[in-house]
Amino acid sequence: MKVFVLLFDDFTALDVFGPVEALSSLEGADIRFVSQNGGTVENHQGLKIVTEKLGELPDDAVLLIPGGFGTRNAVNDEAFIDAVRKAAGEAKYVLTVCTGSALLAKTGLLDGRKATGNKTAFDWTRSCGENVLWQREPRWVSDGRYYISAGVSAGIDMALGFIEDLYGSDEAERIANRMEYHRNRNREKDIF
């Protein structure tokens, strides 16, 4: 599996590294950290990650889009949203975590589809896509090739759910055990 992680300034690190921990445990997984212009991407947690410039994605790509404070600016950056739309259009699967769903909603690709997002920022996220079928209660939702999780840690459960849908429950359990992660398997209803 080729996973392209789309980073931008002020992304939330755990939105990325929960799912990356799960996905990178798949045999032959290839994780690529990319950004719109390449170079070093920074966040408010003091993190500086070296990225490749986002190019055309292969047909079998999985695109992972995190959230974070940076989404507040990024949803108004037309060139960035165009880049998200293009990459999401090329990928086989698109996974978003937390306010990453606001970015994807802004592209229009979620119109008429189920989606969720961070509980604290839910009303703002909803405002980024008026034609999206927003649901506040789920831990994550999938609709076609889109997997959309609630806030931060929910991305881990979504990634394991994605792995279960593609490769079966034994593989998802193997990886959760390796991560010593107590899974939340109920995607429909979260406690937050």
Added chain:
Amino acid sequence: MKVFVLLFDDFTALDVFGPVEALSSLEGADIRFVSQNGGTVENHQGLKIVTEKLGELPDDAVLLIPGGFGTRNAVNDEAFIDAVRKAAGEAKYVLTVCTGSALLAKTGLLDGRKATGNKTAFDWTRSCGENVLWQREPRWVSDGRYYISAGVSAGIDMALGFIEDLYGSDEAERIANRMEYHRNRNREKDIF
């Protein structure tokens, strides 16, 4: 709180970014990514992080040491273990995740203290410190200024437990809610 995250090649990302997500949510938290020689640290998940060179830590520093495949080489790197010993000696608190406890055990600082580690690599971890009071069952243990967690995701529960010990349960709950993280509060016994 000043948190110094000690990175080395082939560390496990979630060992770092689970605890960092919790600790960076504390008011005024300052997270610094450091390595023995500074520069870019890489891991098997395709990650490249820019780090500062490890220097003398301030009296109130919290040192976070992750695990990962890289610990297998690192425990035999005398200069690196010397650097871990010095930094851990300077810090006010030392937190390890997963096989990070093998690195700390190798310094001798855990001799006579309770510790745990990754379940899959437990026998190897134990071999890195024959005078450590190893416990296989806990999700995490604390002994004095040392907080030592089991594998990968257990670091999140340990970090929240550390925050609870220092700042109270309301603050730990606030942060877990912000992370939308289902806590495992039983530190004594894990399911893995």
